[in-house]
Amino acid sequence: MRGTLKLYTNPLSRGRIARWMLEEVGQPYDVEVLGYGTTMKSPEYLKINPLGKVPTLVHGEDVITESAAICAYLAEAFPEAKLNPDVHERASYFRWLFFAAGPLDAAVSNASAGFEVAPEDYRRFGYGNYKSAVDTLAYAVSQHDYIAGDRFTAADVYVGMQVGWALEFGTLETRPEFEAYWSRLREREAYVRASALDDASVRGE
Template sequence: MPELTFYTHPMSRGRVVRWMLEELAIPYKTEIMSFGAEMKTPDYLAINPMGKVPAIKHGDTVVTEVAAICTYLADRFPDKGLAPPVDSPERGPYYRWLFFMAGPFEMATTATAYDWRIDDSNVQAVGCGRLQDVIGSLEQALSTGAHICGEQFTAADVLVSSYL
């Protein structure tokens, strides 16, 4: 297997990727990056031009963004069963909730944390809607079973469960 390096900081979204890696039970090397200068060095900016963690390097393949990393890992290690088969009906909701967490969920929770104004004047144009809509959608999806899509625990559950 190609070498896998995980760039992270313990107090970061890297914890989601850490869970995914542990769930896969594959060997990997961890590079703890300090916030500030270390993430902005030319060497690390070559990994992630955003100068942020988490990131992974798997052989020559670099992946950044929590949801993308989890999706990539689930597909690269299909025998671990963390992604529904590509031709299964569950693949639709699987994509849906992965993107939902990376998009509307991230945006709505960040907006709430920093008091960004989402109200009647802009909610139609703001892609995440209101926080209660985002939470309500997840609650509804989780009310029918133990997992976010179908009977199987997937990378989408790692994301959802990490943030709820």
């Protein structure tokens, strides 16, 4: 027995990435919605995730935090979903998953907060500058239909949601490469289901 799955989340958070991935693997799971500054910082939850953030996935006795890690973990935990990379996809899978979770996320977050790296400090930041990160993302999503090749994998859940959100909220400039990539993902049944569930949670349903 692999143990039950429980997602701690908030529908206005990156927990949407984890929800989408759970819908992709097709396994039953429980959800507990936490509030910012309240239950997310409660002593009970801090024992599970000391950072006091969401999402957190509990699988039996195992705890997984960080959205990209949750995507990779679920792909490995449930190989029957066929979301792991094959031998020819592994390099691109790990390369772009970690790029999106590290340099890209930092670049977009900093730019959204109005922080711009001075040219003399480019070497101190893993992404160099915002333009370099965005140009690299454009390259990544234009090499194949999906981030690791010609097949959808768990890395597309994370990278795809980053692109989709950035386009929706204007934190990423609109480029044909981004729009084409996101258009291939947003109609997936698992994404549509996950979005409907989170949207209903926002409405208190």
